Amino acid sequence: MKNEFLEEKFSQQYRNIPVSFVRSILNAVGQKEMISFAGGLPNPLLFPVEALAESTQAVMAGSGRAILQYAGSLGYYPLREWIANRYSAKYNMTISPETVVITNGSQQAIDIVSKLFINPGDGVILEKPSYLGAIQAMSGYLPDFREVDLDEDGANLTQVEHLFLNDDIKLMYAVTNAQNPSGISYSAEKRNDLAMLLRRYNQFLLEDDPYNEICFEGEFPDPVRKFAPNHVAWTGSFSKMVAPGLRNGWVVLPPALVPHFDKAKQSADLHANNLTQYVLHHFLTNNDLDVHLQRIREKYAEQAGFMIEALKRNLPDEIRITKPTGGMFVWLTLPEGLRSDELIQQTMKRGVIFVPGNSFYTKGQGSQHIRLNFTNAEPADIEKGVKIMADEMKKLLCAV
Amino acid sequence: MKNEFLEEKFSQQYRNIPVSFVRSILNAVGQKEMISFAGGLPNPLLFPVEALAESTQAVMAGSGRAILQYAGSLGYYPLREWIANRYSAKYNMTISPETVVITNGSQQAIDIVSKLFINPGDGVILEKPSYLGAIQAMSGYLPDFREVDLDEDGANLTQVEHLFLNDDIKLMYAVTNAQNPSGISYSAEKRNDLAMLLRRYNQFLLEDDPYNEICFEGEFPDPVRKFAPNHVAWTGSFSKMVAPGLRNGWVVLPPALVPHFDKAKQSADLHANNLTQYVLHHFLTNNDLDVHLQRIREKYAEQAGFMIEALKRNLPDEIRITKPTGGMFVWLTLPEGLRSDELIQQTMKRGVIFVPGNSFYTKGQGSQHIRLNFTNAEPADIEKGVKIMADEMKKLLCAV
Secondary structure, rough: OOOOHHOOOOOHHHHHOOOOOHHHHHHHHOHHOEOOOOOOOOOHOOOOOHHHHHHHHHHHHHHHHHHOOOOOOOHHHHHHHHHHHHHHHHHOOOOOOOEEEEOOHHHHHHHHHHHHHHOOHHHEEEEEEOOHHHHHHHHHHEEEEEEEEEEEEEEEEEHHEEEEEHOOOEEEEEEEOOOOOOOOOOOOHHHHHHHHHHHHHHOOOEOOOOOOOOOOOOOOOOHHHHHOOOOOEEEEEEHOOOOOOHHOEEEEOHHHHHHHHHHHHHHHHHHOOHHHHHHHHHHHHOOOOOHHHHHHHHHHHHHHHHHHHHHHHHHHOOEEOOOOOOOOEEEEEOOOOOOOOHHHHHHOOOEEEEEEEEOOOOOOOOOOOOEEEEOOOOOOHHHHHHHHHHHHHHHHHHHO | OOOOOHOOOOOOOHHHOOOOHHHHHHHHHHHHHHOOOOEEEEEEEOOOOHHHHHHHHHHHHHHHHHHOOOOOOOHHHHHHHHHHHHHHHHHHOOOHHHEEOOOOHHHHHHHHHHHOOOOOOEEEEEEOOOOOOHHHHHHHHOEEEEEEEEEEEEOHHHHHHHHHHOOOOOEEEEEOOOOOOOOOOOHHHHHHHHHHHHOOOOOOOOEEEOOOOOOOOOOOOOOOOHOOOEEEHHHHHHHHHHOOHHHOOOEEOHHHHHHHHHHHHHHOOOOOOHHHHHHHHHHHHHOOHHHHHHHHHHHHOOOOOOHHHHHHHOOOOOEEEEEEEEEEEOEOOOOOOHHHHHHHHHHHHOOOEEEEEEHOOOOOOOOOOOEEEOOOOHHHHHHHHHHHHHHHHHHHHHHO
8 A cells, every 4th residue: 555645744844854774774784794984883892791781680589679660750860960979070070969960861851952942944053073972952943053164173162152152052062072973082271162152152062972971082171061060961871881772872961851851751751661770880890891991992992903003014004094983983085086975886786885974064075084893893894894884985996 | 040041941842741749749749648549650569679689680691782872762672573463462453563663761752742742732632521731741742632522432423523534633642441530441342432533544653551450350352553553653562561660661653653753762862771671581581471461460450440449339329430441540520619629729738639631631620530549559548548538528518
């Protein structure tokens, strides 16, 4: 039976959500056959499977009946408390557990903050490039995206201030640590300056921070949230520090926002599932998280190093390669005439995929960029995949 | 620091979401001190805690690493397959696993279907009364709610057809089995007739069915979905048949809708958490669900019977009391002059809460109704609570 009547009924907001290029490629080709630098998957060998299995057993034995009942929309209080304590101490700032809300990954925090604020046509400032998942979530609220340049040390604040002054801006979205896709982290100075701008103009920042704990050397500077706690919703995620399949993240909110986020979370799905919240809390309080994180950081730094070395050895000299200080991605800039969306058509035929830069922009730009994930590929595959990419780049460059 | 600037920024869609009266009461008074007929909580004594603990241990031991990684947005395939098989067999109809999507409770299915379809001002047909959680979720998309009467055998289809014919209707929402709050179930004939209307006018129904398995005698008639598979999104929930704290439900979609729901789910929170999906699948395939369900049905029928008996014995004769055939609620209709929102102010002082009917209507009506939950109160509390309600009703009636 034909079903066109359904598609004709789709809302404007839904029609505005872009397709994820990554997902559609993965659907088209079947991920398993390919060397994939496309996804954003943590290295599964670093998942603390046994410790989490023990925690799972312990919480079901100790709190099974409470876990299985409905609960409040804000999340499991001891887990909110753990988060508040860890980051209060880490950054020497005050976070009340009451202002921490557990979400289904930080993705849901982006969706709910967008729902709270964005009317159709409202200005939303994005870094250029920006995180695809945020572009998707926010697009569902029909914003007018205003992109600012992402310099080596963070967003171009002259452009940000210009927009705050002259445009109808509702919200700014930024990934301040090891940004996906660029790998860029904000300098300490820029964080402070951005906080001052937010306070001066009473603007609101969604500071998305899933890679906070994945810094290769030392720690990232203090979050913007520290300097403007009433002007920032600051997300965090267990996906990179523990495991993404549990789908738990959080957001630290200004106190005034908590009851509103609560109501919006309730209307979305009542509350985050209790089981993984209890499991995470048990895991975090019964294991040495910092030892675990150190293992991840070392491994990812090693994998990043291996990929960068392979890229430098194989790619044409004209290609610019970032050196990430954390996170999961390397960002390439191609020379004039070489388009990543054309390149992938060739490499796909030879079993190699990545994400063309276009996915991270809202106005069709970005084809001169490539995002490569290094955390979920073994050295032999990295070497082989990079060689195929280099080979196809050279062919396309000759044809220019 | 004052934070009014934040509230001034709130979107129209967020401002349109009504506060849950139940939640605000519970927050205000502290649930534990009260005799509560207000919530919609399953009886925790019936949770299969030990079996779920065993399943949890088994899946973490057998599939830990896969559980902990990211997964597809549609859900864990074996669980989707289990759902498809069970309900294909139960209703002698064809459900492909590919058309079943796992959500965070059926609440999220309501939210996502609303996001897919509702533009501001679109007509959405609701039963009068309707489920509060659906009113909340849908309100976030600024619909124009059009209420139709809920007769003893389901929605008034003359009114539905009139709206299909004469108004700009995008979607209809109905709970066809043991409706929350009224307890009403659609007759077999009405299900068929509604399906015919949907097909004749190419209209779309969100058939919300969380109480499908909680029928006190025999089974509810076939769902509307059976007779109009391309015109219905049919939800289900593990919250009432297994446990709500796992936050897993599902929706059966027309095939044409699946890729779109997929994209919207992805933008909301990427995917449902893997752990509870694996746990549920293991539990469902290693235990006799029907034996478990039989225990729930018997207990709830007993609790319902006890509450109805207490109501009949204590309440003034003018008050109409439904006799539910399943689900979790009794619905009262008060005589002229007695208002449930006034009554609760009195009973609250004496430690008894319920939900005044207003919460289940979108235009301020409903104060002549009361929703009572019977699944989460022990006989002694039911007796005591009903006596206090009766006492305060009589006082108010005398004052009329």
